[in-house]
Amino acid sequence: MxxxxxxxxxxxxxxxxxxxxxxxxxxxxxxxxxxxxxxxxxxxxxxxxxxxxxxxxxxxxxxxxxxxxxxxxxxxxxxxxxxxxxxxxxxxxxLPLKHLQGLAPLPSRQFAMHPDWRPDQQFSGLARLCGLLDSTIDEIELGEFIAYWLGRPEVFENQHQWMLKLVRKLKNQRSIKRAPAPSVDSGYQQLPAKIETGPSKRAQQMMAEAQRLKATNQGDCESDEENS
Missing domain, CATH: 1.10.10 (Arc Repressor Mutant, subunit A)
Known part of the structure; x- marks a missing residue:
């Protein structure tokens, strides 16, 4: 059927x-x-x-x-x-439907992951439906997925559910790879702000004013001594 x-x-x-x-x-x-x-x-x-x-x-x-x-x-x-x-x-x-595969697979029994598992011909359509436009998968990605679930033999899923798990894994992996690195605006790198270690400009002005007043007072004192 x-x-x-x-x-x-x-x-x-x-x-x-x-x-x-x-x-x-x-x-x-x-x-x-x-x-x-x-x-x-x-x-x-x-x-x-x-x-x-x-x-x-x-x-x-x-x-x-x-x-x-x-x-x-x-x-x-x-x-x-x-x-x-x-x-x-x-x-x-x-019998027009005898060789027509249709849009959805037959319900299948659940099974634990095994080393020979592979996604079937429905995988690319399922991937597009879930927003994964590039449904190509290499042997490393597939091997990592199978190895992960081989370590969890208590998990039983049907073929459709296993493929859905694989689609989600690929989406997560590829979204991480596409995450943009911090960019430098217009080719300019922002330099750290200078840390001033000496007196502030206001303090320097106050110190200069104090020196001026001190010199003025000394001059007045010397003039008073000469007149006395």
Whole structure:
């Protein structure tokens, strides 16, 4: 079963008898990409449920036509040839989703990381969806990822979840590598401010004024001594 078939079969508009008709008979007995001519008596007998329980299901020609129409509506069947337009007895249908992979993988079982693990063909699309435009990965990056999770055998994830972890790791690594280094504006490097170790300009002015007053006072004193 392809992912596209799985998606169509899980449609809420599809009844359980229609799913059974497709999976157990039409798909199973198909000749390549086409069904065998539909045999209403044979299919009706195969799908009829008769038992001692509460559930009983009886298939009539009208019921079979309704089930086929359900499968056509979800894209699992496409009419190829029908000799009787009033019903589908003897009609041949193609199976358009039999080789179509679809957009999402089938649900898979969870498993622990192992040395032979590799991302599959869905990886590049998942990476772009998560904002990682460059989905290329070298052996060193892949080896580091596998080695890290090999040391945690208690962690079980499915294939999609393992690939998502790898995408996040690559995004983190590459964002760190792209972090810009501090740049020097316009090619000029800012020099550290000078640290003044001597008296400030104001202190120097006050000291000069004091020296001037001292000299003036000494001159006055000498003049007074000469006059006395």
């Amino acid at each position: 392809t992912p596209a078939e799985y998606q169509a079969l899980t449609s809420p508009t599809l009844s359980h008898p229609a799913r059974s008709l497709y999976q157990l008979y039409l798909q199973h007995q198909a000749l390549g990409d086409k069904t065998q001519p539909l045999d209403y008596p044979l299919l009706g007998k195969a799908l009829t449920v008769q038992g001692q329980g509460e559930y009983h299901y009886r298939v009539t020609p009208a019921t079979l036509s309704g089930l086929v129409e359900e499968l056509v509506a979800v894209g699992l069947l496409s009419l190829h040839h029908n000799p009787h337009p009033q019903h589908f007895h003897g009609a041949v249908f193609s």
